[in-house]
Amino acid sequence: MDDKDRELMDRYVYQVVRRLPKDQRDDVSMELKELIGDMAEEKGSVREALVALGDPAEFAKKYAGESRYLIGPLYIDTYWKVLKIALMCVLIAVFSITLAQGIIERYEPGLFTDLGSIIGFFTHIFSTTLSSTISSALGVFATVTIVFMVMEHYKVDLDEGKNVVWTIDDLSKKEPGSKANVTGMSAEWTPDRLTPVPGKKAMLPRGDSIADIVFSVIFGAILIFTPYILGVVWFIEDDEIGKGVMTIPIFNLDKWNLILPVFLISLLAGLTDAILRVIIGRYNLKVMVSSIVSGFIQIVCWIIALKVLPIWNPNFGNELRRFIDSEFGAMDFATYFDPVRFSNIILVLAIFGLAVEMIVTVVRTLRYGLDEGKAR
């Protein structure tokens, strides 16, 4: 073997080992040099030996074995499911928000009188909606994929419950035989493990949970990006101010950095619960616990938001009165806005709604959801 052959061999070996984990490189490279030397002797030249071995990248793949998966068989089902739900929610939310935003920013009275501005209006709305929908779809795709790549890389065990959101995914894959994971019984599978097919009443309506998710994402995005449109919105045409959209925000935007986190925590609690419901798909212990925890978090958030924080725009009443006076003439009776009473009404409604949901979940779980593992 002359220097030229050695150079060729070194290049080949390098192309293989550079694709391998560091701790294997030295050993594999010695091993490959031995192999190439032996093959060269038999085949007549190093070149022939390398041709027989083929593409170094393919060779390296064989060394790396199964760890070459970006997202392996263990996670791929969950990956598709999560990706679909995430894409759907974000796309619906982004689409409707950018659409609404575009209309509010660009619309002005009298717009629809000439063709040029109509076309301009729709082109603008179409392009902004399309571009933000596409870019957020790519964002969602990338995020979900990266999360699963990391899980694949570290082989995050879905059964162990290291991550609250992802544990439950595994359930859906193994349901209805998942009792073992829940109670940690021995790993041996026996037919006793077979749980009854969940009755219709034990199933969670998937549409409801998806609607919850979509709503949470839309509402969350509005709260983050355009909280000012929540309130009274109208179009004006005024000689002094000009044409455009006016809003009286109902929330206290001066204190928004205090209020927003509380809203988001509440939404996140609801969102986590809804995602879990979609993935599990039936009433069971996990759904019940999640529902209670998420319900209480949301109730606490509502109480903090409505009773502790200065949530309402302090000028809302005055501005509303002025607006109504200017638009419709004086109508005192309609403009009375009492923030304390308003807060109380909303708080009662929110707690009532959440309590009903929690009670329904608990009752249904106790009645239909606990028969896993019991042969009825």
Added chain:
Amino acid sequence: MGTDKGLIDSLRLELRRGTLVLSVLSRTDEPKYGYALVQSLLDMGVPIDPNTLYPLLRRLESQGLLISEWETDGPKPRKYYRRTPFGTEIYRELRNEWNQMAGAMELLMKEES
């Protein structure tokens, strides 16, 4: 026709894959270096690509079935693989399994023809 060829190839590969471990274990009661193993398997009518065998040897070592040692005395360093006692145990079990399977398959296909 191209797809038929591809299909046959991939089915053949699948069929062979399971036998490779058994083939390697059968030849490693004495220490052998990689390319000698390729040759000795080929002589017995079991061709195996070096780029399949070498990674397989490492895998079997990591599973505790083989043990390796670098022999640096000769003109060039060689890595010798040999079965561990555990490897021998596994090999015997797999061999029994194979014998049963081979018998059964023969019976199955005799009826067929």
